[in-house]
Amino acid sequence: MAHKDELGRHGEQLANDHLEACGYRILDRNWRCPQGELDVVAEDDGTLVFVEVKTRSGTGFGDPVEAVTPVKLARIGRLANAWCADRRPRTRRMRVDVIGIVVPPHGDVRLQHLRGVS
Template sequence: MAAKDVLGRRGEEIAAAYLTERGYRVIARNWRCRQGEIDVIASQGSELVFVEVKTRSSLAFGHPFEAITLGKVARLRRLAAAWCDQSGARAARIRIDAIAVIAPRGDEVRVEHLRGVC
């Protein structure tokens, strides 16, 4: 497995733990369909939350949130709808969030959470 894939998986683990510690219930991770993948699907009360996780080992190539483009957000919305259709889930509200994980080797991990990116 490539180093970037290992870092990405570590970031998703950290993000899922972060959400769980804050009272979210993680429903699925790395859900895939032909249109793409959703990193984390969680619920908080009556809300369904679809989470894009971006992980970096440093800010040398920009902040992780900079990698979330308008096109990526549009795809996340389509993926959220596809997951709801496939699972039959009904929620009072659906939200798309982004989590940035900055995980330098040998240093403290930083997690930033943006709620409702679209």
């Protein structure tokens, strides 16, 4: 389990570095409420972006972005509303991005950023 947690933290750091390199401003990381957790909340050119990060060590169980199902997207939407109620952002524009990261034991890291999946 510790390896999985470490892999997830590493993936989230890679995702944050990627987002910042793309000009996003990170507003929150691992924001929690009773309903769950948002991995990353960022601002991209005046739009609030709720980013789900999925990290795996391989694709034996499918690509990481495939783990973000319609049920998961609906949950992210509810969490986004809770975040907005808590933080009261000025902007009303919102979207959900997904970042899938594969960190193989040997070889190059692969990062896939899907913008506006919801």
